[in-house]
Amino acid sequence: MDVLRATAKLLPINARSWAKRIVFKNRHWAHPDLKQFGTVQDLYYWISDGDKDTVLVLQNFYSAFYPTLDTSTRGTVAIYDQNGGLLIEKSFKLAHSGAVKLRVSALLEDLPSASEATFGTLEVKLAIPREVITTIQESRSFYFWDRFYIGYTNKLGQTCFVHGVDKTNIYREGRADPVDWYKKPKDHQWAPETPVDIADYHKYDVILINRTSETAATTLTLLDVEDRSLSWQVEIPPKGVRRFELDQHKTASLNPNEMRMLVTGMATQFGRPMIFKEFRNGAISAMHC
Known part of the structure; x- marks a missing residue:
């Protein structure tokens, strides 16, 4: 990718857009694995230690972009321990212009066996609604990325929120397994x-x-x-x-x-x-x- 960017700088300005369309046919310039359409998801920190808990207030953002379409969809929350090991995955429904509120402590109650994990990471995925897929399927490349706010609360009822900042997984429509946004760590x-x-x-x-x-x-x-x-x-x-x-x-x-x-x-x-x-x-x- 760095070689392509360096080469592009050598082209005349009026030829760069034409070259980009050829090089990135059916994929997005931001990442070589953003092919056709899908979603980009990030990992968030969660805590549930008896004093503090994590709150997810998830909105159907597709409804804001496509208010005239039926954007009802399904979502999943995958909860991992501090070492990246999957603890549990839960699904939920999300209505058009709807929202859902989830507490990590309640999700962890459904663990098949006891876990000592009190913090870790989680990932939320909202599937692209069927009518939205029909609308965008002729696009060269189309991806949704929602840097939502995650909430934390304590026994006193004090609450705070913080937004997402990065990217972790690429989910291509029709494929279950994600593609890593990043490969090796940097310094x-x-x-x-x-x-x-x-x-x-x-x-x-x-x-x-x-x-x-x-x-x-x-x-x-x-x-x-x-x-x-x-x-x-x-x-x-x-x-x-x-x-x-x-x-x-x-x-x-x-x-x-x-x-x-x-x-x-x-x-x-x-x-x-x-x-x-x-x-x-x-x-x-x-x-x-």
């Missing part, structure tokens, strides 16, 4: 936009998902204003998730004010960490920064 770096005052939080989690098909070695480094540092390294399995749990006790050797963070070995460019904050008054917050 990207990430640093937050603002410093961290760890004393402001009861708990401060840095959560990283590996969306590739190979294990990623990832390091979190925390630095204070005097350039003292602490580092933690983890190996994240394919499609797995790891959580760095920070608090004042674990960072006692550093100045707690205006700490800086650096993540190295981030597997994908857009797969930046999710920050989950628990405040001393019981409030919670989740964000990508």
Whole structure:
């Protein structure tokens, strides 16, 4: 793909569009496996530990694009443990312009055997409605990608939401098995936009998902204003998730004010960490920064 982009730059401007149509016939320029039509899905972090729970509020977004069509459809939620192992998969119906609300704790109650998993990843798939398929099937390439908001709540009723940021699987219409968006992990770096005052939080989690098909070695480094540092390294399995749990006790050797963070070995460019904050008054917050 990089060779094709470099070659395209050498072509006259008026020839580039023509060349793109030939090279990407029946597929999309964004990824070589986006052939014909289908959906692109991402992995999200879930937690269900008795104190915090994960809430899915899923809307039929096809209805917004095709309001005059029958967009009733079916969806599935696949829940994985922190190592990427499938725990359970549940299906649901979604009416035209409809929505459904699901709690991970309730979905896990249907596990055939007890599991000690309290966090992991999940993936939501909404099938393309039949009438929509009829409408787009003559298109060269047509894919739907919904970066929906996932919710978290605790026993106090505090709730927060955070949106998706990346891509994991390509689902081609008519094929059950997905195609990986990413193959091998890269070595990207990430640093937050603002410093961290760890004393402001009861708990401060840095959560990283590996969306590739190979294990990623990832390091979190925390630095204070005097350039003292602490580092933690983890190996994240394919499609797995790891959580760095920070608090004042674990960072006692550093100045707690205006700490800086650096993540190295981030597997994908857009797969930046999710920050989950628990405040001393019981409030919670989740964000990508």
